[in-house]
Amino acid sequence: MDQIQIGRFIAACRKEQGMTQAQLAEKMGVSDRAVSKWETGKNMPDSSIMLELCDELGITVNDLLNGRRITMDNYKETAEKTMLEMRAMKEQNDRMLLQTETLLGSVSVAFLLIMCVLAKYLPIQPWIQAVLIAVGLVQLIPCVYYALRIEQSAGYYKCSSCGESWIPQYSQVLFAPHFGRSRKMTCPHCGKRVYHKKVLTKD
Ligand SMILES: [Zn+2]
Structure with a gap:
């Protein structure tokens, strides 16, 4: 997916509709900056507003994702290409999520270990030792929750x-x-x- 081309296409369609960036931004409920970022290819419009945006621009989502108007002649080919590209994007995204899960898990477990080592070797009172270990255990709970959430959905x-x-x-x-x-x-x-x-x- 060529974000620069998609951005140019969004700008062209917006001008065809006789809208300024500010007018489009207002209709979509986003900032001017957001529209500018789409049009310069720095950002893609969020999938949650893509349908509405396409509606405003008088194009289909398939047109948008391809950065040009799709005619009946090349419809099937580009639709398949788009599907494959979306799939590749999802795979890449899932891979990153799973790496995040590994990182989150490692950091969290390492933190617990550090707390245990500190509790054991620092010359501190028993109740402070207990607090250190409790802190180490408690932070593990949300981390395990989010790590598993990622693993389940990616x-x-x-x-x-x-x-x-x-x-x-x-x-x-x-x-x-x-x-x-x-x-x-x-x-x-x-x-x-x-x-x-x-x-x-x-x-
Ligand atoms: Zn089975």
């Missing part, structure tokens, strides 16, 4: 029995025995309770 879990990939509920992930990112869960496709591997793509 990518898919692939069943080792039937090979189907699916996205489980948070509770399924939370209570599943795991080994690294592989989790033992009941597959909704074949019904077997087996290990599922984390994968980024569905196929």
Whole structure:
């Protein structure tokens, strides 16, 4: 996806509609700066307002994502290309999320270890030792929550029995025995309770 081309296209369509950046910004409920960033290719419009934006510009989302008007002749080809590119973007995004999960988990566990070491070796009173360890444990809870949230929603879990990939509920992930990112869960496709591997793509 060529953000610069998309930006130029947004600017061209806006001018066709006889709008200034400020007018478009007001209609969309965003700042002038946001519109300027779209048009210079620094930012993509948020997916939550993309439909409305396309409406204002008199184009389709497919046109927008391709940075040009799509005619019937090249519709199928560009639609497929767009789908593939969206998929690649999602995969990249999921990969980054999973890296964030690893980082978050590592930092949080390291923090707990540091608190334990300090509690053990610093010449401090027992109640301060207890506080240090408690702080180390308490910060672990939201970190584990968010890390698991990421793991649950990024990518898919692939069943080792039937090979189907699916996205489980948070509770399924939370209570599943795991080994690294592989989790033992009941597959909704074949019904077997087996290990599922984390994968980024569905196929
Ligand atoms: Zn299965």
